[in-house]
Amino acid sequence: xxxxxxxxxxxxxxxxxxxxxxxxxxxxxxxxxxxxxxxxxxxxxxxxxxxxxxxxxxxxxxxxxxxxxxxxxxxxxxxxxxxxxxxxxxxxxxxxxxxxxxxxxxxxxxxxxxxxxxxxxxxxxxxxxxxxxxxxxxxxxxxxxxxxxxxxxxxxxxxxxxxxxxxxxxxxxxxxxxxxxxxxxxxxxxxx
Numbered sequence: 001x002x003x004x005x006x007x008x009x010x011x012x013x014x015x016x017x018x019x020x021x022x023x024x025x026x027x028x029x030x031x032x033x034x035x036x037x038x039x040x041x042x043x044x045x046x047x048x049x050x051x052x053x054x055x056x057x058x059x060x061x062x063x064x065x066x067x068x069x070x071x072x073x074x075x076x077x078x079x080x081x082x083x084x085x086x087x088x089x090x091x092x093x094x095x096x097x098x099x100x101x102x103x104x105x106x107x108x109x110x111x112x113x114x115x116x117x118x119x120x121x122x123x124x125x126x127x128x129x130x131x132x133x134x135x136x137x138x139x140x141x142x143x144x145x146x147x148x149x150x151x152x153x154x155x156x157x158x159x160x161x162x163x164x165x166x167x168x169x170x171x172x173x174x175x176x177x178x179x180x181x182x183x184x185x186x187x188x189x190x191x192x
Contacts, residue, residue: 017069019096028067037099049099055080066120066134079134091148108146108156123175133173
């Protein structure tokens, strides 16, 4: 039997994606090569594959990085600081049945300041619009959302989050498809 203990260290934040259709559980971990995507067998826990990706690490795996599963296109979406241009976030797509290959979807700015926790959610509507929302900070105290149009129909943009207080940080994101609203948890002195 395969050793169910992967050699990669598990990262922080919610950098995981379950893909039951392929029997896989992905996480973004850390190796000596840098940020590494790892797939485990959902039944046995055995490592199926791993691959270093072109995301820069900032202190710990998970800072400034996100991982989402797009069930409509059966792909993984990874975002983080571009390893070759550290002033930009980059978004990669990868088939969900293996650890790559990675295709660059695009880049957007707002990599000047990185809060400890990032969040992301995928929003797909009935019209086929696909947007990836990623929490970022344009600078310390200025929380924002990176909005990535995955169809390529419009430019990737960054908008100020508009939380109640500049020190509030959105640490959780969820797309409510029925209400067509973005829902999140704000962390400051308390959760809101």
